[in-house]
Amino acid sequence: MSILDGIWKKPGLSPTELDEAEQAVAKLRDRLPVLTFRLVGKTQSGKTSIIHALTGRSREEIGDGFRPCTKNTRVYRFPSDEQYFVQFVDTPGLGDVEHTDSPVEPSGDRQLEDRCDCLVAVMKAMDPGQDAVRRAVAEARACEPNRPLVVVQTCLHEGYPWRDPRHILPYPFRGESFPATVPSDLARALQLQRSWFPGSHVRFAAVDFTLPEDGYEPVLYGLEALWDAIEEALPWGLREAIIGNPELYRDFADVRFRKAHPIVVWYALAAGTAAAVPVPLADLPAVIAVPLLMTKRLAAIYEQPWNSERVLEIMGALGFRFATRYLARQLTRWIPFVGSVASAGFAAGATYALGAAMCRYYGDLRRGAAPDPKVLRRLYQAELKQSREWLRLRVREGILRDRA
């Protein structure tokens, strides 16, 4: 109750109170709804490139195209290993030579082995030797045939009959049949691979993620189609979670914002999860700690000084009123399940909106402009409306999974 006392007595948090809050947030980590993608593909088929393309991460870990980077099961957690709402599980390099000097260590995370929200089969478009991938996909789908599957066909340029670095534009690989602009060999190779995966739960995407020095334009050819396929296969709103609503952030979406946005999403999900715990008052430290710690992280990203008093002041100004909301939530919580979900969605949406507004605030400070309270409030309100729905669904999913 110390945090609550502190808020009533004096605005701001003491260092011990901060530690307490960090611990409370850390406890939430394992209960957050996390999306798991399982990538299946031969070594060097472009799995890592897909992760980099989807998350917008740097390409530093992509090798020169030969030495497989992934030796054992590897997990890419996004946005960071500590705070993540999406993870890509990379299976051991299929078809790769087992090197005796790197023994495969037994995976300690059994849960990770089993979890899979979406299967992503990655194969080079011009490589018909995909027995291992087909076998792995069949095994993964044997127990759950309706599990979403996205087949990503990579390295399209290997099927171009021309030698100059030039992609087919506009992108022609949507739909069942391809237009005449697609070279027939490439089209047949793609159709052959697609014929291996019949069923309505399969989405296909043809992509070519090259290096800038390769000369192909765009570098991430087919990323839109891949996102569409993923969103279709798994209507989670992952894209928005990763890159945000482009319409709202057009004027201040920069490098820092791209980095900050997924973190805001994580804190929003954490706040929702904390609020969903059906024990009254137990979540209070977390409910208050999560937004505060979020603003602390955002300040670090924007390289701005962080002051809990100031933040609470802003929160108050934005209408983020703890007391009233807290009481309202406690009432709804007594109605089992629905109530908790409703309060969770509310907490998540509010936290997300606050995060968005704080990004704007810190962004303005960094640019040397005075933050306009009106703009912040408008943004906060807009996000509160927009984001609540999908965040509510995500939180609800997490709760459902927890109960299952």
Next chain:
Amino acid sequence: MKSSRLIWMIVAGVYAVPYLLLILLGSLWLWEHGFLWQFLGGLAALTAAAWATIHYLRKSQLSTAETWRFPAPYGRSPLDERAWETVERLAGKVEQGEIPLDSPEAAKALLLQLLEEVARVYHADSRQAMLQVPLPDVLRLLEQVTADLRTLVSEKIPGSHVLTIGDWLRIRDWWQVSQWAWFLYRLASIPLAPGVSLLRELRFFLLGRATQASLEEAARRLKGYAVRRAGHYAIELYAGRIAPDDRELGRFVSPIGRRTSDQAESLRKAHEAACAEPFRVLVVGQKKAGKSSLINALIGSHQAPVDAVPCTEGTFAYRLPKQGEPPADGVAFRTTTAGPTAGEIAADVYVLDTPGYGDDAPDADFERLLPEIRASDVIIVVCSARNAGRKADREFLALMRRQFSQNPQEIQPVVLVVGTCLDQLRPLTEWNPPYDLENPVGPKATAMAVFLQTLADDLAVPRDRVCGVSAAADREWNVRSGLRSLLERAIREADPRRRRRHLYGYRETSVRGKLFRQVAALPTDLFRLVRNHLGK
């Protein structure tokens, strides 16, 4: 006959008269002009000089001991040399006059002595050494002596081939007659022309001395020759070298000689036969690794079908054009710069295209390909630079190694690894062949070198068995130069395997065929046996 001879003689006499007259008239002229004494003096001086010269020559020739050597087609052993020394000793004695050789009896005695001494050299242990000689050899020796004599007479004596023995006897008679006539003439001319005659007699005396000396010398040498010749024959006889009939000898080959030549002949035939068996180069690899494209580039014509989806269903053979032979598309091979090119590969080389094996577990595909693998001399594992999955290739090679280690009587095929699609390595925009992969310069060549080294490590093959190429039709590089010379080296290395394959294959089929023929012939043989038995 007689009258014609007489006429001939009269003609010859008439013909000779002017010359005889010339001598007389010339002498008369010399006497009338008072030059006769000067002429006679000059004549005497010249004759004396000639005599002195002949004398000197005879002395010097005697001092240089002449060694007679007869042709020895079979060479001379130390024993032969010892026997020859005996002959030389006897010949020397004859030449020095220590042993007389002026009557048939003396000749006979000498011959016996010669035979005895030579025989003793060869048959020292025998009491009757001289008789240790088979009769056919003696007869054959007589044949040889006669043959030699015939050669000597027909070649060395002028007119021997036209003059008959009768002619010779007549010549001898005439010679005696002319000697008488000459003596009478000399006798008669003394009272008629005493000065001239005396001078003439003096000249003849001097000339006679000189001639007699040379005649003696000739006789001496002739005797020496005869003894040596006889000794030579004796040596050949007792050494057992009197050859039998030449025709017989020409047909004869010693058993060991026959064995040797038979052996060499069979080896040559085996070599020729082995050339009939072609080399088989099996090209394996994962699907779409570029096996067919590589073969097309190797044989230099677009024969193996290539498609975007796997299209090679069975195993297909393509003949590799020989070095210097233009490929089907007419583009000549680039000259190879590396690798030994000594020795043309005589047998045909066939490159076999196979369906690609799966990337997951190549066991089933390996079993399917095993008969082809066991019947191949060189295996080319094709790995595409586009596909980094090497597990299947490594397992395929491991299966192959296990297969051959279980069959130690088989020689392993030579394994080459070819990395294709090198042009697809990064940087993609660069393509300026040729690239030096030994000392890579620039990012592309470095990427290639790294790739090939990784390939060698992943597949556990030596780096010098790994070759990188680009087989794309418009970017063909290092196929007909680097890979070709590597392949030729591998083919030479795989030659023993091809021979074994050929031989064992023959054995297997021929044994089976013989067995079949024997079994098939069995009823007929039985029938014949039964029939004969009943017939009796």
